[in-house]
Amino acid sequence: MIKDIEKAQEFSTTTVALITSSVDDKINVMSAEWTIRSSIEPYMITIFVGYERGSYEMIRKSGEFGISYCSDRQGELAHIAGNHSIRDMDKFATEKFKIFPSSRIRAPLIENAICAFECRVESEFRVGDHAAFNGLVLEGYYGEGEKPLVFHGGKFHHIGDRIKH
Ligand SMILES: Cc1cc2nc3c(=O)[nH]c(=O)nc-3n(C[C@H](O)[C@H](O)[C@H](O)COP(=O)(O)O)c2cc1C
Numbered sequence: 001m002i003k004d005i006e007k008a009q010e011f012s013t014t015t016v017a018l019i020t021s022s023v024d025d026k027i028n029v030m031s032a033e034w035t036i037r038s039s040i041e042p043y044m045i046t047i048f049v050g051y052e053r054g055s056y057e058m059i060r061k062s063g064e065f066g067i068s069y070c071s072d073r074q075g076e077l078a079h080i081a082g083n084h085s086i087r088d089m090d091k092f093a094t095e096k097f098k099i100f101p102s103s104r105i106r107a108p109l110i111e112n113a114i115c116a117f118e119c120r121v122e123s124e125f126r127v128g129d130h131a132a133f134n135g136l137v138l139e140g141y142y143g144e145g146e147k148p149l150v151f152h153g154g155k156f157h158h159i160g161d162r163i164k165h
Contacts, residue, residue, distance in 0.1 A: 010153050010154060013151065014033040014034070014150075014151045014152075015033065015035070015069055015070070015150065016031050016033050016069075016070045016078045016082070016149055016156070017031070017047075017067045017068060018067075018068045018074075018078070018081050018097075018113065019031075019032050019059075019066070020065065020068065020108055021059045021064070021066070021107050022062060022105075022106040023057075023061045026058070027092060027099075028086040028091065030049075030081050031079075031081040032047055032048070032049065032067075033151050034130070035048070042136055042137075043137040044134055045135045045137055046132050046135065047133050048130040048131070048132050049130060049131050049133060050129065050130055051131060054087050055086070059121065060131075062105075062106065064105040064106060064119065064121060065107060065119050066102055066105060066107040066109045066110075066116065066119070067116065068109050068110035068113035070114065071149060072148065072149045072150075072158045072159070073112060074113065076096060077096055078149060078151075078156060079156075080096060080097075081097075099111065102139065104138040104139050105119070105120065112143060112146065114147065115143065116140070116142075117135075117138075117140045118139040118140075119136060119137055119138065120136045120138055121134065121135055121136075122134045122135065122136045
C-alpha cells in the first residue's frame with residue numbers, strides 16, 4: 001500500500017445519483033456520489049449536499065428530495081447535473097433529462113435510472129463542509145434491465161462481472 005492521503009481518495013468507488021428538488025415553479029437536479037441508505041426501518045436515505053449548492057437551498061425550503069440512481073446510460077446527465085448550477089442555467093432546458101412525476105413529493109424523478117426514491121427530510125445535520133439530509137423514503141421505483149453507473153478515479157464506468165466466491 002502506498003501512503004498518499006489525497007490520491008487515496010481517488011481510489012474509492014461510488015454510485016452517482018441525480019438529486020431533484022422543487023420550490024414554487026422551479027425544479028432542479030444535481031449529481032451526488034455521497035448518498036447512502038442509513039436506516040432499515042424506517043427506510044431512510046441520507047444525502048450529503050454542499051451548503052453553496054442551489055440544491056441545498058431548495059431541499060431546505062421544500063423539505064423533500066427525489067433521488068434517482070444513474071444507470072450506465074446516464075453519464076451525460078451526471079456530467080451536466082454535476083458541473084452546472086441552477087444559479088447559472090436551467091439544467092432541464094437542455095432537454096436531456098426525461099422526468100416522471102412523483103406520487104408523494106413535488107420534485108419529479110428521472111426516467112431510465114436504475115432505481116429512484118421519493119424522500120421527505122426528517123432531519124439535517126452538519127458534517128464538516130456538507131449538510132447531511134436524512135430522508136424518509138416514501139416511495140421507490142426500479143428500472144428493469146438497467147445497470148448502474150460506477151464512479152471511480154473521477155470517471156464513469158460500467159459495472160464489471162460478478163465475482164464468485
Ligand atoms: C460525479 C459527481 C458527484 C458529485 N457528488 C456530489 C455530492 O455528493 N454532494 C455535493 O454537494 N455535490 C456533489 N457534486 C457537485 C454538484 O453536483 C455540483 O456542484 C452541482 O453543480 C450543484 O448544482 P446546483 O447548484 O444546481 O445544486 C458532484 C458532482 C459530480 C460531477
